[in-house]
Amino acid sequence: MAQFDFESLSDLAGQRLMLGFDGQTLNTELKHLINEYRAGGIILFRPNIESPDQLRRLCMDARDYALDQGLPDLFVAVDQEGGQVARLRKPFTEFPGNPHMTTLEEAREFARITASELFDMGINMNMAPVMDVVPPDVDSIMKDRVFTGNENRVAEMGTAVIQGLQKGGVLSVAKHFPGIGRTVKDSHFFLPELETELSDLKQTDLIPFEAAKKVQVSGMMLSHILYTRLDANWQASLSKTIAYDLLRKGMGYQGLVMTDDLDMKAISHDMDTCIYRIMAAQIDIALVCHAGPNIAEARNAVMGYLEKDKELFESGIACVKRILAAKEQFLV
Template identity: 85%
Template sequence: MTQFNFQSLPDLAGQRLMLGFDGQTLNAELKHLIKNYRTGGIILFRPNIESADQLRRLCMDARKYALDQGLPDLFVAVDQEGGPVARLRKPFTEFPGNPHMKTLEDAREFARITASELSDMGINMNMAPVMDVAPPDVDSIMKDRAFTGNANRVSQLGTAVIHGLQRGGIMAVAKHFPGIGRTVKDSHFFLPELDAELSDLKQIDLVPFEAAKKAGVSGIMMSHILYPKIDPDWQASLSKTFAYDLLRTDMGYQGLVMTDDLDMKAINHDMDTCIQRIMAAQIDMALVCHAGPNIAEARDAVMRYLENDREMFESGRTCVKRIIAAKESFFG
């Protein structure tokens, strides 16, 4: 692993970003994100994937290029939950998804095979498992993506997936903290609200995330949901109350914390505001998953806050130390 310069503002800023891009090769756009923006990670979607050979070449080339630029190895992430959210399709193994996992062996088999296939491609992070609890009496937005059962059952199956992925060399990211299983609107298109007290979340929704923490999950993704009885002003992904006070301090989670995609419609703030909130909450990584002006705006905002706010510079170095430690633990 490259010796990291914790005094370099561009490097500190870039490691806080996980970015999407257009194309299926190490093209000029992707080189720009790595060389000039110093990005800490990239995330892949269906348009980035044509075949196994192409995907392997893309991932390996991007990771090597980062190292050649004096950067730590890249996070190369993908959403491979199975079912409706699986970026890798045939010839990769297609699983029916979390609602169809009935036994621990089902979960272990999914994790073992998925880890092997992702690792073979050069992918090192899976934005899975979904740890949301979807009650049967709610028309949950997550009903086709969540494990079936109560919080304890979700915890059992989810931690089996976490252990299996990470034993196979793939960093697991539990989502969507603090739980969106009781929401009915899609944060890709709306800002959903969940009118729950913190005591309600602790009784149900937070149980699987506590289990994920105990299982050593590499990352936790924040939801874009507004919980007005807990933080009336900011959705969880922009909320110090949720990311720092609840997840870091109260629950004691020491792994990576990241936002969901800041390009979603649930984010009704400009990018500068988003980055200010993310850095104040000491969220490690901001996801901007689609090519466009939001990427440049996010990077510029991180640079500006690191340069002009001493407290954000120091907390930012702490976040990047956590990112580098995670990379070293998985990539050596």
């Protein structure tokens, strides 16, 4: 991997962003995100995907273009959980989803086949597995996406998926820290609130994420939920208390930490505020998953804070070093 220029604010800012785009080819928009915004990663959705040949060309062209622009290789991410959240459909293998996995062998088979198909396409990051725990008495928004059973069963099945994906050369991202299985509202459209005490989360929700850390999961995605007993003012994806104090310091997690999509309705703050909170919490990657003004606003905000805030610049170096270490491990 080419030598990274830590003196370039543009390159430092770009590595902190994972961006969505319109189209199915290395078009003008995607070239702009890579060349001008110096994006460290892109994320794919169903409209970006038409066929295996098209998808492979898109991913490989984008990654080659990043290298041609003197950048590190791109993260190319997708949500391929199986079931209702699977961006790749037939002719790719379709799995019924986490609630339908009943054995460790099924979890391992899902991970093995999924990693092989993603890797062959040039996709190197899967936003999976879901590690949320749904209590038996909760009509959770996540009930159709989680592994069934208690926290220990979720940990066991989830870590099998993590290990299988990463053995196949695909970074795994466990989600949604510190756990959204108790929520009944959808953060795509609302800001859910949970009043659960940290002591209760430690006994249940956090156990799968502790297990994910132990098997060296590449990344963890923060939820957009407001945990009022942990941080009454900021949802997890913008909370230093949760992202840094709890996940980094408390649990000792040293892998990548990223937000969920900042375009979701649970985020009502302006982008400048979001980016400041993300950088202050030492969250490595901000996701902006849809084309639109939020992408430019996010990039400009990261650039601005790197330039004017010495503390955020120095912590930002550490974030980019984590990003580059993950790329060195999986993308070369």
